[in-house]
Amino acid sequence: MCTTCGCGNREMSHEEMHRRGIAHGHEIAVEQDILSENNRVARQNRNRWNLAGCMAVNMVSSPGSGKTTLLERTIEMLGDKGFRRIAVIEGDQQTENDAGRIRRLGIPAIQINTHNGCHLDARMVASAFDELQIKDSLLFIENVGNLVCPAMFDLGESLRVVLLSVTEGDDKPLKYPYMFAGADICVINKIDLLPYVDSDLSRLKENARKVNGQLRFFALSSTRGTGLDEWCDYLLNVLAGKEER
Ligand SMILES: Nc1nc2c(ncn2[C@@H]2O[C@H](COP(=O)(O)OP(=O)(O)OP(=O)(O)O)[C@@H](O)[C@H]2O)c(=O)[nH]1
Numbered sequence: 001m002c003t004t005c006g007c008g009n010r011e012m013s014h015e016e017m018h019r020r021g022i023a024h025g026h027e028i029a030v031e032q033d034i035l036s037e038n039n040r041v042a043r044q045n046r047n048r049w050n051l052a053g054c055m056a057v058n059m060v061s062s063p064g065s066g067k068t069t070l071l072e073r074t075i076e077m078l079g080d081k082g083f084r085r086i087a088v089i090e091g092d093q094q095t096e097n098d099a100g101r102i103r104r105l106g107i108p109a110i111q112i113n114t115h116n117g118c119h120l121d122a123r124m125v126a127s128a129f130d131e132l133q134i135k136d137s138l139l140f141i142e143n144v145g146n147l148v149c150p151a152m153f154d155l156g157e158s159l160r161v162v163l164l165s166v167t168e169g170d171d172k173p174l175k176y177p178y179m180f181a182g183a184d185i186c187v188i189n190k191i192d193l194l195p196y197v198d199s200d201l202s203r204l205k206e207n208a209r210k211v212n213g214q215l216r217f218f219a220l221s222s223t224r225g226t227g228l229d230e231w232c233d234y235l236l237n238v239l240a241g242k243e244e245r
């Protein structure tokens with residue numbers, strides 16, 4: 001049970017909660033209130049971003065799978081391809097590190113620190129968007145590194161991208177299904193490390209398809225650049241309306 005966001009295990013039975021000594025009933029009502037309020041603000045975000053001509057991409061993954069590295073390389077490659085209208089909202093419990101990495105590339109970035117919170121919510125990104133004052137842009141939102149709670153919080157994004165690095169193991173889609181079930185795209189990162197780990201790329205995809213048959217995959221190495229071209233062309237095509245998301 002996550003006590004900071006109230007995102008409890010919905011599938012745990014009443015008896016199981018008693019057996020584990022987990023308080024319940026009131027918590028479930030609070031969780032439903034939190035999520036429906038979040039969904040309301042997420043709908044507002046979606047409308048506002050559409051009106052401003054912004055497309056938001058919510059990047060979710062466990063800590064360290066390479067979200068910021070992928071963003072850095074993506075920003076550089078999109079710039080080489082002539083697209084520079086990009087802004088980033090960064091979510092971490094502490095530090096300005098990731099926003100600093102993005103700003104060094106000349107791209108506006110707002111850092112949100114969630115302190116004891118384990119995910120971004122729609123209200124947090126709404127005020128960061130106000131601060132950015134952007135229009136006609138690609139807005140990347142890097143969520144807090146966590147393969148569980150961010151799955152439950154719609155931010156108003158057009159595209160949700162789940163990253164999984166090969167070092168995390170090919171069984172992760174089965175163990176953390178909600179994150180994969182709610183995503184549009186699965187980026188498999190750090191494929192340069194495949195020779196050194198037991199992860200199997202086709203087994204990973206097969207496991208991810210078991211929880212979400214609609215997922216689209218990009219396998220890449222953010223540090224070596226393998227697969228980045230295809231990923232960036234996909235983003236540009238979605239922006240241009242040439243490709244379904
Ligand atoms: N070998 C290899 N290392 C990578 C790759 N992508 C990222 N890394 C490394 O993985 C580590 C974590 O990368 P970050 O980009 O900071 O990961 P993150 O997901 O943003 O981490 P949090 O924001 O803390 O959740 C760094 O040491 C990166 O250099 C990759 O494709 N291959």
Ligand SMILES: [Mg+2]
Nearest residue numbers: 067068098142
């Ligand atoms: Mg990061």
